[in-house]
Amino acid sequence: MISIQDVFNHLHTHAEISWEEYETTNYIKKLLESEGVQQVRTFPDIPGLVAEIGSGKPVVAVRADMDALWQEVDGEFKANHSCGHDAHMTITIGTLLSLKDQPLHGTVRFLFQPAEEKGNGALTFVSQGLVDDVDYLYGMHLRPAEELTCGEFSPVIKHGAARFIFGEINGDDAHGARPHLNSNAINVATELNNHICGIGINPMVPHSIKMTQLMAGGKNANIIPGNAKFSVDLRAQTNEGMEALDLQLRKACNTLANFYDVEINLSIGADVAASVTNDDATEKMSEGIIAAAGKEKLKEPIVTTGGDDFHFYTIKRPHLKATMLGIGCDLKPGLHHPDMTFDFDVIPKSVEVMTQTVLNTLNP
Template identity: 50%
Template sequence: MSNMNDGLQARLQREFDYLHKHPEISLQEVETTKYIAELLREVGLHPITFEDMTGLYVDIGGGEPKVGFRTDIDALWQEVDGTFQANHSCGHDGHMTMAIGAVLLLKEMDLPGAVRIIFQPAEEKACGAKAMLEKGVIDPLIYLFGTHVRPLVELQDGHHAPALYHGAAKLITGTITGVEAHGARPEQGINAIEVAAALIDALKRIWISPNESASIKMTQIQAGGTSTNIIPGAATFSIDARAQKNATMDRITAGFHKAVEAVSTLYGASIETKVEAHIAAARVDSDAQEIMRQAIIETVGEAHCAPAVVTPGGEDFHFYAYNKPHLKTTMLGLGCGVTPGLHHPQMTFNQEQLPVGAQIITNAIRLAYKRLEGSERA
C-alpha cells in the first residue's frame, strides 16, 4: 500500500484501542469530542467545537473547503455479557480511526484547497447529520465522502466498495385514544387494542410494486392495565418503515397516513402520530462514486475493488445529500471481515484494514480536488 508506513499504522492502532475502550452513546460523546479535539491541536490544527452539542470539525489547508470527509463518533447502548453499556458494535471507533489517519496523511500533502474533516455525533439516533446541517458545517462543500465497515456477508476482507446504497427508514410512534368501558358492555367503549389491530391490518393493504423493496409494520404496542374486565381506552405503538428508495418511502408514508385516517374514522378513535427518526436512502453521486473507485484502485489495486453494495440498513450520512441535492456524496464500503455482524455485542473486524481505509479516503480527497481543478480549467 502506497504512502503508508509502520509508524502511522502503529499510531492508528493506538487510537483505535483508546476509542474502542471509551465508547459514548449518542449526544453524550463529551469525552470523545475532547479527546479528538486535543489530538488535532497536538498536530497543529484548530478544531471547531460547539457550546450546545458534541462533535467537531477541522479544516486542513488554506481557503474555503470544497471537499470533506465525515465520520460518526457515537456508540450503541446494548447488553454485553449480561450488562447494558455503551458499546462500539457498529464500527464507529474504526471510522474515527480512519478519519484520524486521513488527517495525518493530509497534513503532509500540498492540496490546492482546504479539506474539512467532520466528526459527527448521534448517527445512531439519526439526528447528527441534521444538527451539522443546521450549524452550516456542510455549506461550502461540493464533495463529501464517508465510510462504513462492512460485514463479511457483503464484502470479502480486503475488498472495498466505492458506494453503499443504504435504504430509507422511519420510526413512527403513536397514541390511540378511545373510550374505556366495562368488559360486559364493550359497545359503550372504543377498544384501543381493536383499533391497533385494525391499523396493523390496514398496514398490510399498503401496496407497492413487487420490484421495490419496502416494509412497514407495528413493532411495539402497549395497552390495558392489570384488570382484565376493562375495555382499554388508550394505547401507544411504534411503527418501523423501511424502503430501498426515498420515493418508495414517500409512498409508504402516504399510505400510512391514509390508513390512520381510515381506521380512526371507522372506530371513532383519535390516533396521533409522530416521526421520531427519519433516515434517508442513499443519494450516491456518480462522479463521487467514480472518484472513490479510482482511489480504491490506486490504493489496493483493481482486483480488490468490489462493486457498489446495496444494503437494507440505514445511515444518517445520506441525510446530507437528501437536504442538499447538489452535494456530491458517496460512502466507502470497507471490506474488513465484520463478524458475527453489525450491532452484534461481540462484533469484531480486521483492524489492519483501517490504515488502508485512511489511505483510500485520502486518495479520494486528492482526486476530488483534481477533478475540481479540471472542471475549473474547462
C-alpha cells in the same frame, strides 16, 4: 504519534449515544491538538467537532459519525458501537493524521458528526453551514460479510430511505367485566399490525414496513386499556417509495380510528432519505481504492435498504459531489447485533484508501 489501535480501543470502550457524545468530542479534540492540528472547532450547544487542514479551493470534506446504539448486551443495557462508528471515527482520524504534514492543494475538512442513529445529526451540521463551501464530501461504512469479503471496497453505498414513526392510540379505559364500554387499545393495535403486514407498493422497489414497539396496559390485569403506544419502522429504496408507504400507513390509521372511535396520532421520530449518488465522486473513490488496495479489491456498488443520514448533506446542498466508501471487514453476525465484530486489520488499509481518494481529489 498515537497508534490507530489505541484510538480505536478508546472509542470502542467509551461509547456514547446520540446527542450525548461530549466525552468523545473532547477526546478527539485533545488528540488532534496534541498532534499539532491547529484548526479544531467545537460547538457551544451540541457535541461534535470540525477539524481542518490546508487552505483554498477545492474543499474536500470527510465525515465520520460518532454515536453508539443503546441496546442490551449480555443482559445489561448500555451504549454499544455495534454499527461501526468507532471504526469510522478511527479511519477519519487516521486519514487526517496521514494528510496533515503533506502538501495540499486545497482544504480538507473533517466532520465528526453526532446523532446519525437519530437521523438528524447531518441536518444539524448542514444548518451550521459546515458544507456550504464544500466541493466533495466522502463518508464510509463497514459492511456485513455477506456484502463484501474482508479487504474488499465498494466506491458507493446506495442506501434506501428509512423513517421511524411513533404512534399513540388514545381512548378510555374500562373494567375487565365491561368490554362493551370501550375499544381495547390492544385490539386496535393488533388490527393495525395486520393492516401494516398487508401494505405493499411497487414490487420493483425494495421496501418493508413493520411494527417494532407496542406498549399497552398497566399493573392491573382487570383494566381494559384504552391507550397504547407503538412504533413503526419503514424502509424503501427510493424516496418516492417511502412516501407511498407512509401514505398507506396513515390511511390504515384513519380507517381504524374511525371504526373504533379512538384517536390515532402519528409523529416522525427520525427520517433518513435515500441516497443521491454522484458519478464524479464515485469515480474518485474508485481511483483511491485501486491506488491503495489494488484493482482486484474494487467491487460493485452496494445496494442496501439500510439508511444513513449522510445523504441529507447532498439533498440539502445539491452542489455537493458525495459518495460513501463501503468497507469489507468480515463483519459478523451483522450490523446492530449486540455482539458485532469485525477484522480490525482492515482499518489501516481503509485509511490508505481514504487518504489516496482525498489526494486524488485535490490533485486531479
